[in-house]
Amino acid sequence: MTLYYSLVFLLLVTEMVIFLGLIVPLPFTWRRKLFTFVSESPIVAKLQYGMKITFIFILILFIDSVNRVYRVQVELSAVSKSDNRGAAVMGGSERMEVQARKFYSQRNMYLCGFTLFLSLILNRTYVMILDVLRLEEEVKTLKGDPATKGKGSSLQNVGNPGEVGKLKEELAAKDRDMENLKKQVENMQKEYNRLGDEVSGPNSTGRKAQ
Structure with a gap:
């Protein structure tokens, strides 16, 4: 397995771990703090931006692997025809080589495909869990639960991972620009006042001399 496909496999394993972390049952308070941190953290925002670029490259690898599978399938059909025509020895060795390349091409296609598919599942799962938490918080608020009052950690302002942190960074950048x-x-x-003093100085001296 080449280096970039090894990195894709590592990303797939990471997505599986994150997915398990999302579906693990946790207390409402812990999960609310976790999602608030994910939404407000600027590091998560930077990671999310980098992951978008990474998934674009994985999509390119997926398209390339599909193309390779198609080409290998065409070669395998050609070798099968040569076997039927009597080229037993040469056709058998060629067939094994083509089947090996077909196996690797299919493995790469499934690896990239499952990585992309699981990324969509993670995004949808995050949104669904966030909606459930918001509904739970609303229910607890309507019931008068004191745990949801006065903590300033409402989930109404929580959005996509790193969204709040990204907005905070933009606001800080605007403050610096200001x-x-x-x-x-x-x-x-100051420069205008200095130039004004230099211009008004000789004029006032000439008037006094007159």
């Missing part, structure tokens, strides 16, 4: 803009305005104001 501070830089204020400094530039202050520097321009």
